[in-house]
Amino acid sequence: MRPQPHEATPLRNIGISAHIDAGKTTLSERILFYAGKIHRIGEVRGDVGATMDSHELERERGITIRSAATQVRWGDHAINLIDTPGHVDFTIEVERALSALDGVVLVLCGVAGVQPQTLTIDRQIRRHELPRLVFINKLDRPGADAEAVLADLRARVDPGAVLVNLPRFDDQGRLVGIVDLIDRRLLTFEGERGAIVRGQPLPDELRGPTEGARERLLEALADHSDAIMASLVDGVEVSAEEIIPVLRKATIERQLTPVLCGSAHLEIGVQPLLDAVVRYLPAPAERPRTVVDVATGEALHLDGGAAGPLCAHAFKVDAGSFGQLTYLRILQGRLTRGQRVTNARSGQRIKVGRLVRIHASSMEEIEVAEAGDIVGLFGVECVHGDTFTEGARWSVGALHVPEPVM
Structure with missing residues (x-):
């Protein structure tokens, strides 16, 4: 029997992988900032350059060429993080990194969805039998569509992909927050660089879409839990405390893949992703070699x-x-x-x-x-x-x- 979340070793070894220009290194930079590892955010093509792109050629070209490693703290967990290249020319670097990891965050562009190198990375993840999360990034861009990307992901890569949060847009179509499906909360990101996460009750106009998406998540979980199946049949409320361990077990066993939404550039949705890394991906002892x-x-x-x-x-x-x-x-x-x-x-x-x-x-x-x-x-x-x-x-x-x- 696998340990429950509170029993797991407080360490995660993860990689961040993506097709080039999906925003992977921008996401890594925000993770370092929110975890307190850096105090100034460097941009991939800015004057400072991204922290994880430390090689001169990487900063000159604005791409990741070599896998870069670091460790951050998130709550009471340590996370060893490896940022991998997204360009097809450096696929071997991804292969080396994955051999050392216990889980992966696969980053998708909210406009382009699944791209050619996404398929290559998927084959590598499967070869190493790694659990994963998916982060749909760049949802602030014109033409971004999380539901379309999810459908593309399920059809071409991972039929077990399930949304655990939704993007929240204002009346002008601007991304302004994230809807947490498990806890039924609206999350906004305030203060310097979105570092303060505020949870608030759902406004009335979001209740319908939220309940529909949550119901689809519960239906996916019911295939992995007799208790959740019984609750759905009987019309009984399913709590977050019931959802999380079932989703965690299914994620570690590579039956389901939690999908999260946001925009690393706008600094929306990154902290919930870190919470999901700790919550759903395995500790080292849960993946014996x-x-x-x-x-x-x-x-x-x-x-x-x-x-x-x-x-x-x-x-x-x-x-x-x-x-x-x-x-x-x-x-x-x-x-x-x-x-x-x-x-x-x-x-x-x-x-x-x-x-x-x-x-x-x-x-x-x-x-x-x-x-x-x-x-x-x-x-x-x-x-x-x-x-x-x-x-x-x-x-x-x-x-x-x-x-x-x-």
Whole structure:
């Protein structure tokens, strides 16, 4: 039996992926701001540039080329966030990042909907068996239509996609808020950069559309809950407390995909997305990994706990001014500065030197990393896909390499 939300480990490892120009990096920048990681928002094509696009060429071209990692706090949870490239030329960067993650936020443009690279990313997400949320962005743009995008998404990508909130427009058609279907509240975003979220009762004109959309959500959930099915049949009210655990379980099992709406540029709908990351996507221990014993070929299931033997996966390697930087996902156990570990591929014994937590182009020195953490390790010669253990010859498996783009 899977843990309920309040029992889950307070850590999430997520990626943000999208077709180019769906607003993915703009969304990442707002997440960093609302989580208190940065105090000034940089724009993708502005004079400062986006925090997660730290490479000179990324700032010059206004696109993400390399996956960038950071960690933020949201409530009592830590969220390791990887912003991935959206351009087809850098699909391998997305593949590397997804191998380290437990969930994905797939960003769609509210005007264009599902685009070619969306389909590629969907195949990658499925290959890694990752739960996801969808954020329909740019709903402030002329021609944006959340319902049309949802229909496109359900038809071409994910028939289990379900709306959990709706965009709220004023009389002039301007996006001004979000309707929370689960709690039946209107959310507005006020103060500096929309940092203050205010919930208020629904105005009369929104009650009908809200109840209709909520009923469709409950009908989808009824396929995964006898209790909700019985309540619908008997005409009994279904509370938020009943909805959330059912939707969470169905999301983690990849049966349903919560869909949220907003505009990162207008700073509307980002905080509810962060709430949904914590609420619906899995903790590391809820996605136990399988490794292969190199000597015997036997598949072994890791429990994902900090008390077990170390297993750390090198999912990305960068050459930097301070030497090779290896991005590690700690799948099980603990990794400590000064510890001696084994590269399971080569059999080489190495000493863990400089261990860091990464925030885009800056770093924080740390002494220890535990199961679920995503960290950087300096001064170790290895390649993508290597596994570090306390002596066991375990392999996470080869990375899928997409066909070259001509």
